[in-house]
Structures are given as structure tokens and as C-alpha cells.
Amino acid sequence: xxxxxxxxxxxxxxxxxxxxxxxxxxxxxxxxxxxxxxxxxxxxxxxxxxxxxxxxxxxxxxxxxxxxxxxxxxxxxxxxxxxxxxxxxxxxxxxxxxxxxxxxxxxxxxxxxxxxxxxxxxxxxxxxxxxxxxxxxxxxxxxxxxxxxxxxxxxxxxxxxxxxxxxxxxxxxxxxxxxxxxxxxxxxxxxxxxxxxxxxxxxxxxxxxxxxxxxxxxxxxxxxxxxxxxxxxxxxxxxxxxxxxxxxxxxxxxxxxxxxxxxxxxxxxxxxxxxxxxxxxxxxxxxxxxxxxxxxxxxxxxxxxxxxxxxxxxxxxxxxxxxxxxxxxxxxxxxxxxxxxxxxxxxxxxxxxxxxxxxxxxxxxxxxxxxxxxxxxxxxxxxxxxxxxxxxxxxxxxxxxxxxxxxxxxxxxxxxxxxxxxxxxxxxxxxxxxxxxxxxxxxxxxxxxxxxxxxxxxxxxxxxxxxxxxxxxxxxxxxxxxxxxxxxxxxxxxxxxxxxxxxxxxxxxxxxxxxxxxxxxxxxxxxxxxxxxxxxxxxxxxxxxxxxxxxxxxxxxxxxxxxxxxxxxxxxxxxxxxxxxxxxxxxxxxxxxxxxx
Numbered sequence: 001x002x003x004x005x006x007x008x009x010x011x012x013x014x015x016x017x018x019x020x021x022x023x024x025x026x027x028x029x030x031x032x033x034x035x036x037x038x039x040x041x042x043x044x045x046x047x048x049x050x051x052x053x054x055x056x057x058x059x060x061x062x063x064x065x066x067x068x069x070x071x072x073x074x075x076x077x078x079x080x081x082x083x084x085x086x087x088x089x090x091x092x093x094x095x096x097x098x099x100x101x102x103x104x105x106x107x108x109x110x111x112x113x114x115x116x117x118x119x120x121x122x123x124x125x126x127x128x129x130x131x132x133x134x135x136x137x138x139x140x141x142x143x144x145x146x147x148x149x150x151x152x153x154x155x156x157x158x159x160x161x162x163x164x165x166x167x168x169x170x171x172x173x174x175x176x177x178x179x180x181x182x183x184x185x186x187x188x189x190x191x192x193x194x195x196x197x198x199x200x201x202x203x204x205x206x207x208x209x210x211x212x213x214x215x216x217x218x219x220x221x222x223x224x225x226x227x228x229x230x231x232x233x234x235x236x237x238x239x240x241x242x243x244x245x246x247x248x249x250x251x252x253x254x255x256x257x258x259x260x261x262x263x264x265x266x267x268x269x270x271x272x273x274x275x276x277x278x279x280x281x282x283x284x285x286x287x288x289x290x291x292x293x294x295x296x297x298x299x300x301x302x303x304x305x306x307x308x309x310x311x312x313x314x315x316x317x318x319x320x321x322x323x324x325x326x327x328x329x330x331x332x333x334x335x336x337x338x339x340x341x342x343x344x345x346x347x348x349x350x351x352x353x354x355x356x357x358x359x360x361x362x363x364x365x366x367x368x369x370x371x372x373x374x375x376x377x378x379x380x381x382x383x384x385x386x387x388x389x390x391x392x393x394x395x396x397x398x399x400x401x402x403x404x405x406x407x408x409x410x411x412x413x414x415x416x417x418x419x420x421x422x423x424x425x426x427x428x429x430x431x432x433x434x435x436x437x438x439x440x441x442x443x444x445x446x447x448x449x450x451x452x453x454x455x456x457x458x459x460x461x462x463x464x465x466x467x468x469x470x471x472x473x474x475x476x477x478x479x480x481x482x483x484x485x486x487x488x489x490x491x492x493x494x495x496x497x498x499x500x501x502x503x504x505x506x507x508x509x510x511x512x513x514x515x516x517x518x519x520x521x522x523x524x525x526x527x528x529x530x531x532x533x534x535x536x537x538x539x540x541x542x543x544x545x546x547x548x549x550x551x552x553x554x555x556x557x558x559x560x561x562x563x564x565x566x567x568x569x570x571x572x573x574x575x576x577x578x579x580x581x582x583x584x585x586x587x588x589x590x591x592x593x594x595x596x597x
Contacts, residue, residue, distance in 0.1 A: 033145065033146045033147075034142075034144070034145045034146075035141055035142070035144040035145060035146070036142070038056075038146065040059075041056055041057045041059050042054050042055065042056060043055045043057075045141070047139060047141070050132070050133045050134070050135050050136070050137070051130060051131065051132055051133060052130075052131040052133060052139060052141070053128065053129070053130055053131070054128075054129050055126050055127070055128050055129070056084075056126060056127050056129055057125075057126050058124060058125065058126060058127075067114060067115065067116055067117065068114075068115050068117060068146060068147070069109055069111060069112050069113065069114050069115070069146070069147035070082055070106070070112055070113050070115070070129075070131075070144065070145075070146055070147075071109075071111055071112025071113065071144075071145060071147065072112070072143045072144055072145070073143045073144075073145055074140075074143045076137075077134075078133050078134045078137035078138070078139045079112075079113060079131050079132070079133060079134075079139075080132045080133060080134060081105065081106050081108075081113060081132050082105070082106040082113045082115060082129065082130065082131050082132070083103060083104070083105050083106070083129075083130045083132070084103060084104040084105075084115055084117075084127045084128070084129055084130075085101060085102070085103045085127065085128045085130070086101075086102040086103065086124040086127050087124060087125055087126055087127070087128060088124060088125050089125040089437060094124055102124070104116060104117060111147065112147070158177055158178045158179035158220065158231050158232035159177070159178045159232055159234075160175050160176070160177050160178070160218060160219075160220060160232045160233065160234035161175065161176050161177075161178065162174060162175035162176065162218075162234065163236075164234065164235065164236055164237065165236075165237045165239070166237075166238065166239065167238075167239045167240070168208060168209070168210060168212075168213060168238055168239065168240060171207055171208045171209065172205065172206070172207050172208075173205070173206050173208070174203065174204070174205050174206075175203070175204050175206065175218060175234070176202060176203045177202050177203075177220040177231070177232045178232065179202075179220075179231060179232065180200075180202060181200035181202075181222060186200070186222065186489045186530070187199075187200040187220065187221065187222045187231070188200070188220075188221060188228075188530065189201075189204050189218070189219070189220055189221075190217075190218070190219040190220075190221055190228065191206070191216065191217070191218055191219075192216055192217055193217075193219075194294065194295060195294035195295070195530065196294060197577070198294055198529075198530040198577070198579070199334065199577060201334065206218075208238055210240070212238055213238050213239065213240050214237075214238060215235060215236070215237050215238075216235075216236045216237075216238060217233060217234070217235055217236070218233070218234045218236055219232070219233045219234075220232040220233075294530075294579060296531040296533070297529075297533070297546070297579075298531065298533050298546070298548035298549065298551075302597050303546070303555075303557045303597060304557055304558060304580075304581050304594040304595065304596055304597060305564075305594055305595045305596075305597060306558065306562055306563055306564025306565065306594070307564055307565050307594075308558065308564065308565035308567075308583070308592035308593060308594050309592065309593045309594075309595070310590050310591075310592060310593075311338070311351070311582060311590075311591045311592060311593040312324060312327075312338065312340060312349075312351045312358060312590060312591040313327065313588075313589050313590030313591060314589070314590065315588060315589060315590050316589055317344060317589045318589075319345055319365050319366045321349065321357045321358045321359065321360065322356060322357045322358070323589070324340065324342055324344075324345075324349075324358075324589045324590055324591070325342050325343070325344025325345045325366075325589060326342060326343040326344035326345075326586050326587075326589065327340050327341065327342050327343075327571070327584045327585065327586060327589065327590070327591060328341045328342070328343045328379055328380055328381065328571050328572065328584060328586060329341040329379070329380060329381035329382045329393070329525070329571070329572045329584065330382075330572050330573075330574050330582055330584045330591060331381075331382050331383055331384045331574060332384070332574055332575075332576055332577075332582075333384045333385075333386070333388050334386055334577075335353075336353045336576050336577055337350050337351070337352050337353070337388070338350065338351045338574075338576075338582065338591065339361065339382060339384050339390060340358070340584065340591060341379040341380065341381065341382050341392060341393075342379065343377060343378060343379045343380075343586075344366075344377070344589075345363075345365050345366050346363050346364065346365075346366065346367060346368040346374065346375045346376065346377055346379065347360055347362065347363035347364065347365050347366075347375070347379075348360075348361050348362035348363055348375075348379075348382065348390060348392060348403070349361065351591075361390070361403075361405075362375075362390055362392060362401075362403045362407075362410065363375045363379075368396075370397050370417065371409075372401070372409040372410050372411065372412075373408060373409035373410070375392070375394050375396075375397070375401070376394055376395065376396025376397045377396055378394075378395040378396030378428075379392065379393070379394060379395060379396075380393035380394075380395040380429065380430045380431070380432075381393050381430060381431050381432050381483060381525070381572060382432065383432045383433060383434045385434060387404075387405060388405040389402065389403070389404050389405060390402070390403040390404075390410075391403075391413065391432055391434050391440060392410070392432075393429050393430060393431070393432050393442070394429075395428055395429055395430060397415075397417055398415050398416075398417055398418055398419045398425065398426045398427065398428070398429065399412050399414065399415035399416070399417050399426065399429075400412070400413050400414035400415060400426075400429065400432060400440060400442055400453075401413070413440050413453060413455075414426065414429070414440050414442050414451070414453040414460060415429065415442075416458075419446065421446075421447050421469055422459070423451065423459040423460050423461070423462070424458060424459045424460075426442060426444050426446075426447075426451075427444055427445070427446025427447045428444075428445055428446040429442050429443065429444050429445075430443050430444075430445055430481070430482045430483070431443035431481065431482055431483040431484040431495075431496065431526075432484070433484055433485055433486040433493075435486055435488050436488060437454075437455075438455045439452050439453065439454055439455070440452070440453040441453075441463065441484060441486055441493065442460065443481040443482060443483070443484050443495065443496075444465075444481070445480040445481055445482060445498070447465070447469040448465050448466065448469055448470060448471045448472075448477065448478045448479060448480060448481065449462055449464065449465030449466070449469050449478060449481070450462075450463050450464040450465060450478070450481055450484060450493065450495060450506075451463065463493065463506070463508070464478060464481070464493060464495060464504075464506040464513060465477065465478040465481070466478070471499065473500050475512035475513055475514070476511050476512045476513075478495065478497055478500075478504070478513075479497055479498070479499035479500040480497070480498045480499040481495045481496060481497055481498065482496040482498045482523070482524050482525070483495075483496040483523070483524055483525040483526040483536075483537075483572070484496065484526065485526055485527060485528045487528060487532065490532075491507060491508035491509075492505050492506070492507055492508070493505070493506040493507075493508065494506075494516070494526060494528060494534060495513070496523045496524065496525070496526050496536065498522045498523055498524065499522065501518070501519045501520065501521065501522060501523065502515045502517060502518055502519060503515070503516055503517035503519070503523065503526065503534060503536060503547070504516065515552065516534070516547070516552060517534055517536065517545075517547040517552050517554060518552050518553065518554075519536060519538060519545065519554065520538075520541070521538040521539075521540055521541040521543075522538070522539070522540065523536045523537060523538050524537050524538075524539050524570075524571050524572070525537040525570070525571055525572035525573050525584070526573070527573050527574050527575060529575055529579070531549060532549045533546060533547065533548050533549050534546070534547040534549075535547075535557075535573050535575070535581070536554065536573070537570040537571060537572060537573050537583065538570070539569045539570055539571055539586065539587075540569070541559070541561065542559045542560055542561070542566060542567045542568065542569070542570065543556050543558065543559035543560075543561050543562075543567070543570070544556070544557055544558035544559055544567070544570060544573055544581070544583060545557065557581070557594075558570075558581060558583060558594050564594075565592065565594075567583055567585055567588070567592065568585045568586070568587035568588030569585060569586040569587030569588070570583045570584065570585055570586070571584045571585070571586040572584040578596060579596045580593055580594065580595050580596050581593070581594040581596070582594075
């Protein structure tokens, strides 16, 4: 049995030898990749009994859509034919409605073996590739290569529908892309190469101003290894308009105004590409964003306004729906609705954008308990999915509750309600993340571990921390893990290691983690932006720190230590779709917003 470990790089040769002849077929000279270049997607390689076998992750679809050609860089061909078999995450062969296994068999091609692949939206986890070889052929893996037709990666596969020529007088336009983001990929909208919507939404509303007049390009892209691959693109021509006289209540930027005005008796200014909804925005300085050109804050050093705005709560504890009592965790849905866990009120409330009052969505106000319609007095963090289903860490009841939208009670998806160290139990759980397969990741500080709970499971699986659940600072240990976030596209789990005062990155399947952030003070909450920069709360220092990707030293971006608004025991941090920063102040009984500059 032969096992192969390799390093990925891009093949640059423009031609190759097939049976002694040079060939430069345009469909195949592009996107040609050697076996070794796909190392990050290949595992379990073995050769025996005239057969080569290996597994490909579904990330192979980042390179191809519907076809893949496999061949050899030798004059004598050793491969007879190739078969691909599709498996789910439980290592079971996927079958169709008739009970037949889902598989593809190659067809002979002039340059090798062509495989027609199933639609990438099909819910498989990996494919097993079986190469049937000539007897005693002395097959060599280093001669194996893959070809992907150029249309797979260099030609857009979708269209963007929306206005292409218009006057700036009609400055709000809607665009819809015809395809969905490929499974487990990160997709974004770009405007002239800059991110304007860091989510995979297939619909985007754009607001244009005079600075954007001219020919522009709107693109919908997916990211592979932090490089954009265009899925759909549209050329837009924006024409000038007749400039109206400036007023203080038109909610637009015109003539000598330096920014969009906010209405009212004085021209209170909002930032560029922001618009005011009502006159009250002038009094509290809140100007909701419409469209911004997003740039990595670590690339240009432009951060957030250091003066915060109270977004939810009054700053005093209470049970009314405009009050909060020890808010602990916060989470946004795709519509920028903010969900807040309140330890002091044993409930979860939702704040719609711009609302002054919350709405009770889970639990009973100021009534704690262990029933499935109740929470303990020790609520921790939460996660909200695209259906507004909540996953709530009920710390004091040693469980995680799944609460569907408009439901009157929840169901237990992790833990059994008792404290302990078995895999059926949790001990004061804190952080949570849910992946696209509805697997629930839970940080378990009392056991110094992170466990993963599959849908319907009655026990978790250890994914981070020592096997004996002891604390420590070694790479295979955790010491009271709190907040966590899972970067599913890269299969990286970021874990706040509170007692060790670090953040660790733990690759899926690894037994060791890597320190990616060193912190002065015990951190609690964490979030990740589209550029994989980390944001961490440090409650007892009253700060929020930004850790740029690849840099383990933080930058204070919010809190009294950077000359801004003081934060009272910040417990969690999140970004909305416009990259504005929100902080749950556990000790201040409110959520504070810091506008992105």
C-alpha cells in the first residue's frame, strides 16, 4: 500500500506530450493540474492488485462543473477505465430512488478518460476514485494529471438580471443572479472588483451616487483559496443627472453637501452611501447603510467610529421589551435582524433593523426553569440559521436548545440536561456554531473540549481538546474554551481559549490546534469577517480587538483604551451585512453599535 503526501501549486506548461505528439487543444491546455497539485482535496491513496484508489473532496467542483478528464503523462497508458462512487458524510454509498449506487464510469477520450459528474448541488461528501489498471503495468502516480475544460473556470456560468443603462436620477436598482452559490463555497457580489455584499445572496439592492457615473462592472463570484472566480458578470452604464438644489430633508447627497443628509432642521450628515429613514435618525446619529464598497480593514487601516451608539436596550436592566438584563450572546440573520440572549431575563429577543423595542422569540421573560419552553438563569451564546431557527446554549441546564421560528418551545440537540464528562453530557457549555449539514459544534469549558453533535445524535464527538478532557497549554489541549466560529469552506474551527488567553485554529480532523491570537486578558466572544480577520471580546479589559489574518497581535478597535466609548464587560461581538460592529455589553445591559468608517 502506498500513501502520498503532496503540495499544491499551479502547472504552467502550455503543452504536453501524448503518444509522442505535442498537443495544444484549447479546451484542455487551460486548467490542467497534476495529481500532486490536488493534494488538499485528495486522501486515502493506495495502489494494489492492479487498481489505484483515492478519495476526492467535493471541493473538486471549485475546478470543474460537469466534466473532468484524467490521463497520464506517459506514452504507454496503464489506465483501462475509471469509476467514481459518491459517499455521504457517514461513509455510506449514496443511492438513487431505485436503490442503485450513485456512480460515474469514464468514457475513452482522445487524451485520456472523461468523466461526466453529477450536479454539484447533490448532497455528497466525497467521491471515491477507482482507477482500473493494465496487469503488471508499473503505474506511477506522478504521471497522473487532471484536465478541466476551460469553460469550467474561465467562462461565467450564470447571468445577472437588472438594468444596464440608467440615469443617476434612478439611483436604486435591484440585481438578481441566475445561479446559487456552489455548495460549501463562499460567494460575494463585487462592484468594480470591490466587495459590496459579503454574503451569498442571489439578490442585491444597489444605491448609486454621482461618484459612480460611468461604465462599471457588477460581478457575482465564488472564492477559491482567497481568489475570486467569476460566476456571472454584467456591464453597467450610469449616466449623469440634473443636480437638484440641496435641502435638509431629501435624504440624498447633492451639490455642496459632503455626505447624505439626514433630514430635520439641520443637515446632520450620514456617511457616503448611507440613507436616512426617518428624522429621528438625526437625533441618535443612526444612518442605516444601503450599499458600501467593502475593503478589508486590515488592508487599508480604516476601522470603525470609536464612538458607539446604543442599538438595543436602555443601559439599565429591566424586563420590558425595550430593556435588556445581562445580554450575553448576539447573532444576525440574513435580514440583519439581531437576536440577543439575556441571562438576567432567561429569554431571547429579536430586534429588527431600526427598532427601539425587541420581540420575545424564545423563553419566558424573567421565568427560569428546565422545561422545553424555559431557560436557566445562565444563558450563553446562540446561532441563527437562514430560516431564523435558533440554537441556544442553555448553560445552566447543560444543554443546547433548537428553537424554530414562531415555536412555543424547543428541542434538545446537544447534552442531556445533566452536568458531566461523558459524550452524552456537557459541563457549562458556552459557544456554538452550526454548519450546513446541521451539525452542532459546542464549546464545553467544564470539560476543556469542543464536541460535534450530528442531527438526531444523543452524544457528541470530540473534535478539539485532549482525549482525557484535562486543561493545558499544549497544542492538543484547551483550557476553558468559550466562543467559537467555524469557517466551513476551509474546515477551520476558531476557538477562544479563555484561560490560556489565546485563540486557537483547529483544522477539521486534526488532533492539534495552532495559536492564531495572543491576548492580554481572558477573551469570551469571537467572530470572523469575510477576509478571515478575527474579532474578540475581552470583558474585563472592556475592549474589542481585531486580529488581522496571519497576525497574532491584536488592534484595539472599540473600548475606552482606544479613546472611544467605554464598554461594560463586553461578552460577544458580531458584524452586520454592512460590516458595522455590534457589541453585547453584559454589564451595561445593552448592545452598542460602532459604525464602519
